[in-house]
Amino acid sequence: MYTFAGVPASKGIVIGPVEQIDHGTTGLHRIVCDPFRERALYDVAVVLAKDELRRLSQRAKGPDADILLFQIALLEDESFTNEIGDYIAAGAGGAAAVERAEQIFAGRLSNVDDEYIRERSVDVCDVCRRVVDILDGRPRRRLHLKRPSILVADRFFPSDLFSLDRRMILGLASNQDSTVSHAAIMARSMGIPAVVQLGDGVAALAAGHRAILDASDNGTATLVIEPDGAHVAQADCKIAQSRLHGRTPDPVAALPCLTKDGTAFRLLAATNASSDPEEPLPQGAAGIGLLRTESIILDDIPEDAQFERLQEKLQCSDGAMIAVRTCDTNADDDSPWTAEMRKRLQGHRLFWPQIKALLRAAPYGDLRVLFPMIAGVEDWDTCLQEVDTCREELRREGHEITPPPFGCIVDMPSAALLAGELIEHGAQMLAIDIEDLTRYTLALVQDSDAAVSRVDNPAVQRLVKEVVQQAKAHGVEVYLCGITIESISRIPVYLHLGVRTFSVEPAALLPLKKLLMEETLEQSETDSGSEA
Known part of the structure; x- marks a missing residue:
C-alpha cells in the first residue's frame, strides 16, 4: 500500500481501478527533410489538426468549446506560424520547430503572475502535441474506458478528457496540475473528486492498480494505491454517507x-x-x-x-x-x-x-x-x-x-x-x-x-x-x-x-x-x- 498526499481540487471520495493517460515520448526516429518539404508537411499537419479540433468542438460545450477554439486560433496566429517557419527555414525539422514554439509560447504564459493565465499554457502544449503527433506519425487514439475508473496523468491536457464518456470517470489524479487547471475545473463542473500536485512519478506508479481517491477533507487529499482492508472499509463508510460523486446529501431532501x-x-x-x-x-x-x-x-x-x-x-x-x-x-x-x-x-x-x-x-x-x-x-x-x-x-x-x-x-x-x-x-x-x-x-x-x-x-x-x-x-x-x-x-x-x-x-x-x-x-x- 502506498499513500500520496496532494491538494484537493474537487471534493469527494471514490474507490476504483486506475487508468493512466500517458502522453509518451516524442522525437524518436525522426528524419529531417529539406526545408521546403518540412514546411509542406507542417502545413498539412496543421490542416489535419484543425480538422480534428473542429470535430471535437462540435461536441463540446461552454468553456470546453472555448478552449478548442483557442487552440485553432493559435494554429492560425501569424507570430506562432512565423516562429515555426523561421526555424524550419534554418534547417530544423517541422516537429522540432513546433516543440520549440511550444516552449516559447507556453513559457510566456507560465511566467505571468496570474495563476489562471499560467495554467492556460497547457492549452499551448496540448495543441502543439497534436501537431507533433501528426508529424511523427504517432497514433492519436484516445483512451477507451471499459469500466468506471480513476484517471491519472502527469498533467491532463484538455483533449485528454473531451473524447471520454464522462460517466466512466470516477475521479482525476494529477502529478502537476493546479486547482485552476482545466482538469480541476472540469472535475468540479462534473461533481467528481480530484486531487492534484501529487508529485512526479505517482501517476505511473498507480496505473493498473486499485486506489482510493479521497478529497473529502478541505485541507488535504490523498491517493492510496492498493489500499488494505482497513482503508477500504473506512472509505466505504465515507462513501455510504455521501451521494454519488461525493456530494453530501442533505437529509431535508428526502423529506416530503x-x-x-x-x-x-x-x-x-x-x-x-x-x-x-x-x-x-x-x-x-x-x-x-x-x-x-x-x-x-x-x-x-x-x-x-x-x-x-x-x-x-x-x-x-x-x-x-x-x-x-x-x-x-x-x-x-x-x-x-x-x-x-x-x-x-x-x-x-x-x-x-x-x-x-x-x-x-x-x-x-x-x-x-x-x-x-x-x-x-x-x-x-x-x-x-x-x-x-x-x-x-x-x-x-x-x-x-x-x-x-x-x-x-x-x-x-x-x-x-x-x-x-x-x-x-x-x-x-x-x-x-x-x-x-x-x-x-x-x-x-x-x-x-x-x-x-x-x-x-x-x-x-x-x-x-x-x-x-x-x-x-x-x-x-x-x-x-x-x-x-x-x-x-x-x-x-x-x-x-x-x-x-x-x-x-x-x-x-x-x-x-x-x-x-x-x-x-x-x-x-x-x-x-x-x-x-
Missing part, C-alpha cells in the same frame, strides 16, 4: 414537501439549455420549471440539433416535467449579449426552428412551452399563430405533431392583470417570474439587485394574488419562477397567497424548502376565506 400544518408544496429547478442533458435533477427537485434558451439563438443552433438536445434531455428526465422558456425578441435581460440578441431576432422567422424543435420533441417526455414578454392577448395570439405555422410546416415535412401544453411567463404587470383573458385564449399554465415582475412593476428594469431585495413588495404581491385567483378560477396550473438564493427569504409570503409550486435555481432549492417547511398556513387560509 409539507408545511408545519401539512400543506403540500412542490419545488422545481431552473437551468439553462446549455447544461448537460444527462445531469441529474438537484436534490429535492420534482422537475425543471424554467429551462432558459437564449444560448440556442446566440449559438445559431439549427432545428435538428435543438431537437436532439431536447429529446435527450426529456428521455433522461424519467418523466419529470420540463418547462422550456422560449427566447424573446425583446431581450429583456440586461446581459452583455442583449444587443447581439436583438440583432439576431429580427422577425419571427428566427423563432421557427426553436418552435419546430419543441413540437417534434414533445412526445419524448413531459414537455411544456412557455412564452415570455407577453403584454396581453394580442401578443399571446401572435405566438399561437407562429405555432400553427410551424406545425403546418412540420406536417408538410411528414411529421405528425401532438402539441405540448403552452403557457405564459407572467413577467409584466399587464400579463398579471390580464391572466384570466390569457387563459381564455389558450394559456394552459402560468409561470410568474417574480424577479422580472418586480423589475417591471417597480421601474427597476436596469437594477436587478434592487429588484431581488423587493420581490415581496405589496404591489407585486397584489399582482401575484390576482394571477393565482384567476388561475384557480379557470383550473390552470400556476407557479412562481425566477427565484434566486438572494431572494428566498422573501418568498414564503407567496405560499400564504396561494402559490404551491416554486421554480428555484439549484443553490436555493433546499434552503427554500427548509423555509417553507417552517410555515403554518391555517391562519392565512382562514383570512383568504373571509375575504372571499
Whole structure:
C-alpha cells in the first residue's frame, strides 16, 4: 500500500481501478527533410489538426468549446506560424520547430503572475502535441474506458478528457496540475473528486492498480494505491454517507414537501439549455420549471440539433416535467449579449426552428412551452399563430405533431392583470417570474439587485394574488419562477397567497424548502376565506 498526499481540487471520495493517460515520448526516429518539404508537411499537419479540433468542438460545450477554439486560433496566429517557419527555414525539422514554439509560447504564459493565465499554457502544449503527433506519425487514439475508473496523468491536457464518456470517470489524479487547471475545473463542473500536485512519478506508479481517491477533507487529499482492508472499509463508510460523486446529501431532501400544518408544496429547478442533458435533477427537485434558451439563438443552433438536445434531455428526465422558456425578441435581460440578441431576432422567422424543435420533441417526455414578454392577448395570439405555422410546416415535412401544453411567463404587470383573458385564449399554465415582475412593476428594469431585495413588495404581491385567483378560477396550473438564493427569504409570503409550486435555481432549492417547511398556513387560509 502506498499513500500520496496532494491538494484537493474537487471534493469527494471514490474507490476504483486506475487508468493512466500517458502522453509518451516524442522525437524518436525522426528524419529531417529539406526545408521546403518540412514546411509542406507542417502545413498539412496543421490542416489535419484543425480538422480534428473542429470535430471535437462540435461536441463540446461552454468553456470546453472555448478552449478548442483557442487552440485553432493559435494554429492560425501569424507570430506562432512565423516562429515555426523561421526555424524550419534554418534547417530544423517541422516537429522540432513546433516543440520549440511550444516552449516559447507556453513559457510566456507560465511566467505571468496570474495563476489562471499560467495554467492556460497547457492549452499551448496540448495543441502543439497534436501537431507533433501528426508529424511523427504517432497514433492519436484516445483512451477507451471499459469500466468506471480513476484517471491519472502527469498533467491532463484538455483533449485528454473531451473524447471520454464522462460517466466512466470516477475521479482525476494529477502529478502537476493546479486547482485552476482545466482538469480541476472540469472535475468540479462534473461533481467528481480530484486531487492534484501529487508529485512526479505517482501517476505511473498507480496505473493498473486499485486506489482510493479521497478529497473529502478541505485541507488535504490523498491517493492510496492498493489500499488494505482497513482503508477500504473506512472509505466505504465515507462513501455510504455521501451521494454519488461525493456530494453530501442533505437529509431535508428526502423529506416530503409539507408545511408545519401539512400543506403540500412542490419545488422545481431552473437551468439553462446549455447544461448537460444527462445531469441529474438537484436534490429535492420534482422537475425543471424554467429551462432558459437564449444560448440556442446566440449559438445559431439549427432545428435538428435543438431537437436532439431536447429529446435527450426529456428521455433522461424519467418523466419529470420540463418547462422550456422560449427566447424573446425583446431581450429583456440586461446581459452583455442583449444587443447581439436583438440583432439576431429580427422577425419571427428566427423563432421557427426553436418552435419546430419543441413540437417534434414533445412526445419524448413531459414537455411544456412557455412564452415570455407577453403584454396581453394580442401578443399571446401572435405566438399561437407562429405555432400553427410551424406545425403546418412540420406536417408538410411528414411529421405528425401532438402539441405540448403552452403557457405564459407572467413577467409584466399587464400579463398579471390580464391572466384570466390569457387563459381564455389558450394559456394552459402560468409561470410568474417574480424577479422580472418586480423589475417591471417597480421601474427597476436596469437594477436587478434592487429588484431581488423587493420581490415581496405589496404591489407585486397584489399582482401575484390576482394571477393565482384567476388561475384557480379557470383550473390552470400556476407557479412562481425566477427565484434566486438572494431572494428566498422573501418568498414564503407567496405560499400564504396561494402559490404551491416554486421554480428555484439549484443553490436555493433546499434552503427554500427548509423555509417553507417552517410555515403554518391555517391562519392565512382562514383570512383568504373571509375575504372571499
